[in-house]
Amino acid sequence: MKxxxxxxxxxxxxxxxxxxGSVAYRLLGQMTNPTVPIETNEAGEPVSSQSEAADFTVxxxxxxxxxxxxxxxxxxxxxxxxxxxxxxxxxxxxxxxAYKTYGDRIEFMMINLTDGSSETVEGVRAFVEENGYTFxxxxxxxxxxxxxxxxxxxxxxxxxxxxxxxxxTQIGAMSADxxxxxxxxxxxxxx
Numbered sequence: 001m002k003x004x005x006x007x008x009x010x011x012x013x014x015x016x017x018x019x020x021g022s023v024a025y026r027l028l029g030q031m032t033n034p035t036v037p038i039e040t041n042e043a044g045e046p047v048s049s050q051s052e053a054a055d056f057t058v059x060x061x062x063x064x065x066x067x068x069x070x071x072x073x074x075x076x077x078x079x080x081x082x083x084x085x086x087x088x089x090x091x092x093x094x095x096x097x098a099y100k101t102y103g104d105r106i107e108f109m110m111i112n113l114t115d116g117s118s119e120t121v122e123g124v125r126a127f128v129e130e131n132g133y134t135f136x137x138x139x140x141x142x143x144x145x146x147x148x149x150x151x152x153x154x155x156x157x158x159x160x161x162x163x164x165x166x167x168x169t170q171i172g173a174m175s176a177d178x179x180x181x182x183x184x185x186x187x188x189x190x191x
Contacts, residue, residue: 053166056145058138075186076160087173099135114139
């Protein structure tokens with residue numbers, strides 16, 4: 001009697017594809033989600049690589065317009081995200097903890113890429129409330145902010161100095177340790 005091992009070979013092929021795909025995804029992510037290095041002076045303080053950050057207009061939960069330039073005076077942590085983005089969701093709790101710790105010294109602009117169909121103001125509000133997040137959420141419904149910073153993938157985080165200078169861009173999901181490093185960079189920029 002001949003045994004049929006076709007199902008076993010199929011199962012083995014699926015396992016190999018899943019493992020190989022996972023490894024390839026991680027390697028590709030490391031190659032395509034670079035960190036832009038933070039330039040520092042002799043004292044280790046960040047120096048801006050541009051004289052002025054690009055300004056933009058977003059909207060708060062009440063629909064009032066808010067500009068980046070209105071935040072000048074404090075360092076600004078900008079995070080571009082969406083509720084449908086799994087890597088974005090993976091870092092939101094850690095960003096919220098950073099906001100609770102540093103929100104009095106650092107401006108947080110959690111900018112949702114609100115397109116009006118897959119991402120709506122109402123849906124985002126419900127998501128934020130459901131998860132108990134306390135950081136301020138702004139809505140980029142006309143893509144002003146995303147276009148100003150050439151956001152091609154999310155999450156993307158941008159650091160702005162208290163003088164309105166561009167400091168750093170971080171592409172991809174961040175760990176709690178990376179977020180803490182960025183908080184320290186922003187605090188050092190306070191001078």
